[in-house]
Amino acid sequence: MTYHHGNLRSALLDRAATVIAEEGIEALSLRALARDLGVSHAAPGRHFKDRADLLAALAAEGHRRMTAALNAAVAAAGDDPVARYNALGREVVAFSMRHPAYFQVTQHPEVERHSDPSLMAARQAFGDTVRAAAAAAQAAGWRPDEDLEALQLFSTAAALGAASVLMRQSKFAGRPTVELLAIAGRVIDLVIPPSLEALRQES
Amino acid sequence: MTYHHGNLRSALLDRAATVIAEEGIEALSLRALARDLGVSHAAPGRHFKDRADLLAALAAEGHRRMTAALNAAVAAAGDDPVARYNALGREVVAFSMRHPAYFQVTQHPEVERHSDPSLMAARQAFGDTVRAAAAAAQAAGWRPDEDLEALQLFSTAAALGAASVLMRQSKFAGRPTVELLAIAGRVIDLVIPPSLEALRQES
DNA sequence: TCGCGATGTTGTCAGTGACAACATGAAGAT
DNA sequence: ATCTTCATGTTGTCACTGACAACATCGCGA
Numbered sequence: 001m002t003y004h005h006g007n008l009r010s011a012l013l014d015r016a017a018t019v020i021a022e023e024g025i026e027a028l029s030l031r032a033l034a035r036d037l038g039v040s041h042a043a044p045g046r047h048f049k050d051r052a053d054l055l056a057a058l059a060a061e062g063h064r065r066m067t068a069a070l071n072a073a074v075a076a077a078g079d080d081p082v083a084r085y086n087a088l089g090r091e092v093v094a095f096s097m098r099h100p101a102y103f104q105v106t107q108h109p110e111v112e113r114h115s116d117p118s119l120m121a122a123r124q125a126f127g128d129t130v131r132a133a134a135a136a137a138q139a140a141g142w143r144p145d146e147d148l149e150a151l152q153l154f155s156t157a158a159a160l161g162a163a164s165v166l167m168r169q170s171k172f173a174g175r176p177t178v179e180l181l182a183i184a185g186r187v188i189d190l191v192i193p194p195s196l197e198a199l200r201q202e203s
Numbered sequence: 204m205t206y207h208h209g210n211l212r213s214a215l216l217d218r219a220a221t222v223i224a225e226e227g228i229e230a231l232s233l234r235a236l237a238r239d240l241g242v243s244h245a246a247p248g249r250h251f252k253d254r255a256d257l258l259a260a261l262a263a264e265g266h267r268r269m270t271a272a273l274n275a276a277v278a279a280a281g282d283d284p285v286a287r288y289n290a291l292g293r294e295v296v297a298f299s300m301r302h303p304a305y306f307q308v309t310q311h312p313e314v315e316r317h318s319d320p321s322l323m324a325a326r327q328a329f330g331d332t333v334r335a336a337a338a339a340a341q342a343a344g345w346r347p348d349e350d351l352e353a354l355q356l357f358s359t360a361a362a363l364g365a366a367s368v369l370m371r372q373s374k375f376a377g378r379p380t381v382e383l384l385a386i387a388g389r390v391i392d393l394v395i396p397p398s399l400e401a402l403r404q405e406s
Numbered sequence: 407t408c409g410c411g412a413t414g415t416t417g418t419c420a421g422t423g424a425c426a427a428c429a430t431g432a433a434g435a436t
Numbered sequence: 437a438t439c440t441t442c443a444t445g446t447t448g449t450c451a452c453t454g455a456c457a458a459c460a461t462c463g464c465g466a
Contacts, residue, residue, distance in 0.1 A: 162363025
């Protein structure tokens with residue numbers, strides 16, 4: 001019988017994402033992951049310093065995937081900076097529905113306390129993407145007199161907050177994703193209109 | 204030596220709030236609470252069915268305290284429904300800073316999955332307070348054409364999301380509370396202006 | 407004074423995380 | 437082909453945890 005799994009680190013991360021999506025972060029157990037993957041209880045310790053280290057790695061990957069998705073959504077939205085930031089906000093919620101485990105782990109307070117370089121770098125890149133899009137929208141005419149830090153806090157809080165509430169409030173459970181995305185879209189439109197043209201018509 | 208603590212349930216909840224504020228929810232341990240309070244490891248089991256039950260009780264208390272604080276803030280804001288809802292939003296963030304443990308436990312996904320009747324009632328009362336204030340603000344002229352469910356999601360996501368981000372993002376750590384409340388105030392003003400008069404001047 | 411329920415206690419079991427020491431596999435150097 | 441080294445498995449152990457059982461004490465009401 002072979003001792004070498006060959007790809008255990010990736011398998012642990014993938015399996016962890018499945019468990020988190022199904023049962024939540026607190027249900028994650030290194031020993032259970034090892035059992036699921038057919039290795040001994042100490043094998044995960046060869047790839048991750050401890051349970052927090054695995055969660056940090058998963059959160060780093062989550063941030064990277066989310067940043068990539070946001071950049072893709074922004075690029076697909078054309079040249080209008082207001083439409084681009086609106087698309088970014090909608091993609092935050094869409095991403096959380098496509099990847100509940102990655103989203104949850106990026107937002108979990110236990111993980112945020114972990115000072116892992118890879119995670120901090122991924123978080124920084126996420127912040128840079130949001131900041132650049134917010135600054136461009138403001139420069140184009142959205143809330144020009146507002147402090148950018150407050151604008152950023154406002155828009156990320158609304159998008160991340162809406163994603164979290166839609167994910168876990170029982171009143172939204174069971175509703176079709178397309179309906180939840182529509183509600184989220186209206187929330188994002190309250191944050192920033194869907195286009196510069198729409199912004200001009202508001203004023 | 205007396206066997207009867209006399210007030211163990213309350214002491215457990217108080218001590219749990221302290222541990223959560225200092226170390227986070229995942230650091231909470233029933234045995235450690237029992238040690239801290241000088242009782243045996245099984246004593247907490249006489250007051251709470253399990254660890255999740257204690258967290259649910261703490262979250263129920265957190266919701267009750269937050270609802271009371273929101274109602275007080277709304278009442279203190281006078282008769283203008285727009286000013287009242289703005290004050291409610293600011294109080295969400297102020298409460299989270301005064302009572303970090305209660306706030307965290309009300310927002311924790313692990314706790315939200317717990318179907319405890321007292322917690323669900325407290326959550327319902329919180330939702331009723333927010334819904335009533337949002338409906339009154341809308342009736343007075345704030346976003347009159349918008350779906351109330353989307354408006355509510357927008358405003359609660361922004362307020363709760365801002366509170367969470369200010370609490371745990373390292374870029375805000377160490378800043379004086381008065382400064383964080385000022386940033387939060389600007390975020391809430393972006394959700395809803397501070398008065399009906401200010402709302403009229405925007406249009 | 408007695409009985410009963412509330413609320414403590416000691417004890418046990420299974421699971422966990424973390425770590426140590428040992429075992430195997432793969433890759434590179436000779 | 438062989439040897440060495442590092443990566444990555446293994447078994448084992450310890451302390452802590454949650455949960456539960458059985459027993460012990462306390463307080464209150466009859």
